[in-house]
Amino acid sequence: MNPLLIVEEIDVRYGDAQALFGVGLTVRTGETVAVIGANGAGKSTLLKTVAGLLRPARGRIAVDGRDVTALPAHRRARLGIALVPEGRRLFPSLSVEENLRIGAYRSAAGPWRLDRVYELFPHLAGLRGRSAANLSGGEAQAVAIGRALMSNPRLLLLDEVSLGLAPIIVRQLYAALPAITAAGTTVLVVEQDVAQALAVADRVQCLLEGRVALEAPASEVTRAAVASAYFGV
Amino acid sequence: MTWANAVVQGILLGGLYALFATGLSLMFGVMRIVNLAHGDLSVLAAFLAFALGDALHVAAFPALLAVVPAMAALGYLLQRLLLQRSMRAGPLAPLVVTFGLSIVLQNALLEWFSPDSRALDIGGLGTASLRLSGAVSIGWFALLCLGVAVTVLAGLQLYLSRTGFGRAMRATSDDPETVQLMGIDHRHVYAVAAAIAFATLAVAGVLFGMRTTFDPSIGPARLIFAFEAVIIGGLGNLWGTLAGAVVLGVAQTLGAQVSPAYAVLAGHLVFLAVLVLRPQGILRTAGVLP
Numbered sequence: 001m002n003p004l005l006i007v008e009e010i011d012v013r014y015g016d017a018q019a020l021f022g023v024g025l026t027v028r029t030g031e032t033v034a035v036i037g038a039n040g041a042g043k044s045t046l047l048k049t050v051a052g053l054l055r056p057a058r059g060r061i062a063v064d065g066r067d068v069t070a071l072p073a074h075r076r077a078r079l080g081i082a083l084v085p086e087g088r089r090l091f092p093s094l095s096v097e098e099n100l101r102i103g104a105y106r107s108a109a110g111p112w113r114l115d116r117v118y119e120l121f122p123h124l125a126g127l128r129g130r131s132a133a134n135l136s137g138g139e140a141q142a143v144a145i146g147r148a149l150m151s152n153p154r155l156l157l158l159d160e161v162s163l164g165l166a167p168i169i170v171r172q173l174y175a176a177l178p179a180i181t182a183a184g185t186t187v188l189v190v191e192q193d194v195a196q197a198l199a200v201a202d203r204v205q206c207l208l209e210g211r212v213a214l215e216a217p218a219s220e221v222t223r224a225a226v227a228s229a230y231f232g233v
Numbered sequence: 234m235t236w237a238n239a240v241v242q243g244i245l246l247g248g249l250y251a252l253f254a255t256g257l258s259l260m261f262g263v264m265r266i267v268n269l270a271h272g273d274l275s276v277l278a279a280f281l282a283f284a285l286g287d288a289l290h291v292a293a294f295p296a297l298l299a300v301v302p303a304m305a306a307l308g309y310l311l312q313r314l315l316l317q318r319s320m321r322a323g324p325l326a327p328l329v330v331t332f333g334l335s336i337v338l339q340n341a342l343l344e345w346f347s348p349d350s351r352a353l354d355i356g357g358l359g360t361a362s363l364r365l366s367g368a369v370s371i372g373w374f375a376l377l378c379l380g381v382a383v384t385v386l387a388g389l390q391l392y393l394s395r396t397g398f399g400r401a402m403r404a405t406s407d408d409p410e411t412v413q414l415m416g417i418d419h420r421h422v423y424a425v426a427a428a429i430a431f432a433t434l435a436v437a438g439v440l441f442g443m444r445t446t447f448d449p450s451i452g453p454a455r456l457i458f459a460f461e462a463v464i465i466g467g468l469g470n471l472w473g474t475l476a477g478a479v480v481l482g483v484a485q486t487l488g489a490q491v492s493p494a495y496a497v498l499a500g501h502l503v504f505l506a507v508l509v510l511r512p513q514g515i516l517r518t519a520g521v522l523p
Contacts, residue, residue, distance in 0.1 A: 051414060053413065072418075073413035073414060074416050074417055077415060077416035089411040094407070102412070102417075105397060106415065
């Protein structure tokens, strides 16, 4: 099957500091890929570059065979890439439902509508009129995921879903993932929580200081291999 | 009763100030740009209406049909081609650009139209009034200005709260980077906000020109009234802008009731008092836009 996303040899810099060094990644339609790594390994940078918020200094990004390296973020979103950004980044002056609706601003045809998102995260239905500024971390993360789904993306990028949340809330959020992939969405997750990442992913890639340290099917990686790739020892 | 009359006239004057200040409030609310050329742009709109009357004998009200879309288009292009680029250099750069634009506009208007004072003729409407009692009468034109202001503000409020694009505008005001992930081009949203702002300031500029005389150098003196209305009401809050404008208008007419020389001074004093006592504005609430 054709790869949905191809990232080839990208270098990404923040001014003088280089965050990614020749990173490559392929995600095939229908699979779930996890990118793991320690703090500062470049995971979020990789997702932001795929979404178009950062431009690589070198390398190439293709979606469905089309080169999108030069496309700005809002044009990539229209091609079916949705990023759930690190830190949720909800719109605080909008209500929960307005945040979800804005996700559908350039929506493609597909299964995800307001009622389906409320079905996926039932507790959000009761909060629909609440200002997005007054949500708990778990509620905000559910809204952020719902907002991304509302565009009916082909590729959903999840950045650090577990960050700052209690383990039980993280499990609840990840429990929604099978319903998302079953609807035909390809998922690329970035996680610090290795166990969680290995549990949901078909394939896993580990970044170490901006370079790919490990790439393997999730079922085949050993704890020792992950530890050595994660910490570089 | 003369004091009651002064209050009524102040409320009516506040309508025109509110209409004038709306664009300033909107541009600050959506893209954090303080447009120092706001006053001069409203004078430009009045001169455009004047030129249409002079060259083509178009009456002042029909001239709005040409002036308002032209100014809206100017706003879109100015934001997209000039201000958007300057925003990359930090928040100070657009401020300096609009300051420069203000000077360029004043001199260009001086070059094209001479320093003579002009007025837009609206015939008998300028003086017709409705007598409510012995001392209180309401000018039809002033009432029209207040009506237009309330209509524009209510329309803008509905647009921002009920339409998809209005929602995109509020979201862009919150976080211009994240809206791009929703497929929204923040630069387009900014430019549309500028177009709306310019359309409203064009209406206000032409109405100002019907009310009193204008000349190429009057822009900055008007800008201060818009600033005062916006600050008194609360930055970026549209209904606050109306409230602030009414407070300013009433302060000015009450000051004028004491002595005509005190009109502008009274407005400034109220403005300073609000800055000292309630710097967030009288109607300031959470969120930048309604």
